[in-house]
Amino acid sequence: MKTAQSLVQERQPEEMEKTPIVSMHQVGKVFPNGYTAVENVNTSIKEGEFVSFVGPSGCGKSTIFKMISGLISPSEGELEILGESGSDQQQQSNDVGFVFQDSTLLPWRSVIKNVMLPLEFQNLSKAEMKEQAEEVLELVGLKDYAEALPRQLSGGMRMRVSIARALVAKPKLLLMDEPFGALDEITRQSLQSELLRIWESQKMTVLFITHNVFEAVYLSTRVAVMTPGPGKIASSVDIPMPFPRTDKVRTSHQFSDIVGKVSQNLKF
Numbered sequence: 001m002k003t004a005q006s007l008v009q010e011r012q013p014e015e016m017e018k019t020p021i022v023s024m025h026q027v028g029k030v031f032p033n034g035y036t037a038v039e040n041v042n043t044s045i046k047e048g049e050f051v052s053f054v055g056p057s058g059c060g061k062s063t064i065f066k067m068i069s070g071l072i073s074p075s076e077g078e079l080e081i082l083g084e085s086g087s088d089q090q091q092q093s094n095d096v097g098f099v100f101q102d103s104t105l106l107p108w109r110s111v112i113k114n115v116m117l118p119l120e121f122q123n124l125s126k127a128e129m130k131e132q133a134e135e136v137l138e139l140v141g142l143k144d145y146a147e148a149l150p151r152q153l154s155g156g157m158r159m160r161v162s163i164a165r166a167l168v169a170k171p172k173l174l175l176m177d178e179p180f181g182a183l184d185e186i187t188r189q190s191l192q193s194e195l196l197r198i199w200e201s202q203k204m205t206v207l208f209i210t211h212n213v214f215e216a217v218y219l220s221t222r223v224a225v226m227t228p229g230p231g232k233i234a235s236s237v238d239i240p241m242p243f244p245r246t247d248k249v250r251t252s253h254q255f256s257d258i259v260g261k262v263s264q265n266l267k268f
């Protein structure tokens, strides 16, 4: 009889690449007050994808993210993260990072101490924590601000710290819930480019919520369009533009054609 180990070894590289990092089958969420936030959500997200979720306010995008991160459980269907059942909280806490619209930094801790926070739950020495935090601060371009306090930074810089804090634990999957929603357009575009650079260099999977179709198309390998509540994934649009994507992409015909297509799919 073949063991699980030998089966893994026998798999071809192409097959390994196809392993879904998130798999949702008929997933639904009914809150205790009886409200159905999402129903019949089916999707399979492969390692290395960058998938944006767009849809009307209240359609259940954050609810889907909370289920993926293990903050809440689905009431129906099957959810698997990295081949583990969605109820395995331990697996998820190690492998899934979360970035919110608000940078959620602790105001009394310096930038580097905020970034080190997730490492404090691991068995690491102070020197190891510092080294890893410095590494991700360099990645987000904030190495020189390690000792600053959050109030001394701009909104865009605070968001970079928040991204660094999510990256420090080296998550395989990064969930970003409208992270750039509160930023001005110029900062937002510059952070979008930064995020793509980080995504490409770290080879992780990113799931991203946004209300902005331009942002979704610029960033993603695929855009999932959701229906009004109870939310379902109405369509999934592949974005065939190559990476790295420069700022020029934003003014190309291909870009505006795809934005038009996604916007059309958002009309219910």
Ligand SMILES: Nc1ncnc2c1ncn2[C@@H]1O[C@H](COP(=O)(O)OP(=O)(O)OP(=O)(O)O)[C@@H](O)[C@H]1O
Pocket: 031, 032, 033, 035, 036, 037, 055, 056, 057, 058, 059, 060, 061, 062, 063, 064, 229
């Ligand atoms: N704990 C809860 N109990 C009851 N209803 C809830 C709860 N959390 C969310 N909801 C409802 O579920 C629906 C989906 O909420 P969710 O936050 O997932 O939407 P969203 O698509 O992320 O919205 P937005 O784009 O405005 O952030 C909303 O109608 C919301 O009021």
